[in-house]
Amino acid sequence: MSPRKAAALRGQDGGQDLRRHLIDTAERLIAEQGTAGLTVRAIARAAGVADGVLYNHFADKEELLAQALRAHVRTAEATLGPLPEPGTGTVRDNLRIHLDHGLALHRALLPAFAGLLAQPGVLAGFAGLAEPGGEWRDRLTGYLRAERELGRLAPDARVDAAAALIIGICHESVLSLMLRGSTPAPLPPETVDDLVTTVLDGIRPPTTA
Amino acid sequence: MSPRKAAALRGQDGGQDLRRHLIDTAERLIAEQGTAGLTVRAIARAAGVADGVLYNHFADKEELLAQALRAHVRTAEATLGPLPEPGTGTVRDNLRIHLDHGLALHRALLPAFAGLLAQPGVLAGFAGLAEPGGEWRDRLTGYLRAERELGRLAPDARVDAAAALIIGICHESVLSLMLRGSTPAPLPPETVDDLVTTVLDGIRPPTTA
């Protein structure tokens, strides 16, 4: 890229636009092929700039990757509808919404984070980068507790177990497909219904010995 | 290592012992730190042999890794007790055994395979290398179907959903801890009981609208 084109990209604020352009490019590459094997030169080439331009705006590759991953998480969450409030609708429909939400989130995020799973504790190295889907997990657990307190679930309903099962389905659905090398596809609606029904029936404490 | 020591290692069968020694060493390294960042030179150094000795016994690094991963899977499975036969004991106890089995298996195998999750379809490149825990999954599904045919589960029990939930718990338990960078630890027994109870209660089709 010629300096003129770079300057045009940069715009009028002293280089903030190119920084943003690099983050956007890295985010796109992460969404397409994950962080594994993602190279500094590949980002620069995809952005149409020189190899070492990254170091004019970031301390190192890790800082750019952390910014791009954060942007990727925000983008994925922005495409999803709102989670239901406790006390509204039916618990069954709300569980289904949570499950659909979690499935879509994990489908979008797990491949991007797969390359970071390898080294233990690597996520901690990306300061401020939360576990993917962490907020969704917290909201699911909170939702179930709230419904129990509202009396829409049995007083001794096993909400922790129910939450663990729903979270597990999200990981299982995406991870097993990744292990097989396929692109994660949405679960069939009747399968989702079966899962929600099983969890909902099981969440109540046993009434028969 | 001197050629004399290598010859002593090799023994009397023309090099098969060193081949086995390399597989054993790679298996140990995989068990300790996974396949991610595992280098040809690191294996050779750990085995106490020269850098390029691998290529006297394997076509390339991938062939050695596939052998070592296969050995790792066999070792992990060998440390686990037998899975229950349909029609014996209680379904509850048997589900708990399956879940314990699956948890131990995923704890042992997922970290080793994490480095392979990144590139899509990479497992297919390791000819004959099955998805980790694949056999366990098949046996769990078969077990549930058999119990239903034996009449020890309701005729319309949602066995597929139950299997998916149990498999999901295994992935969730290991994967979420890996994302946090911790070493996967066993689930508390009361948590496992809660999960089994929830799945078992939920497996029966709903009796109340």
Place this chain on the structure above:
DNA sequence: TGCGTTCATGAACGAGTGTTCATCATGGTG
């Protein structure tokens, strides 16, 4: 117009990777 600052450029560096190959010690065979 001329100056100084900003910052993209792209070649280069050093480290690390998988892999190859000429060399040579070794043990078995005549």
Place this chain on the structure above:
DNA sequence: CACCATGATGAACACTCGTTCATGAACGCA
């Protein structure tokens, strides 16, 4: 004892990685 095939050796090769740096173009300002 002399010879040969086996296979371990470790230096070297070609490549990629993240990162650095001297160079010079473009801009705002006087």
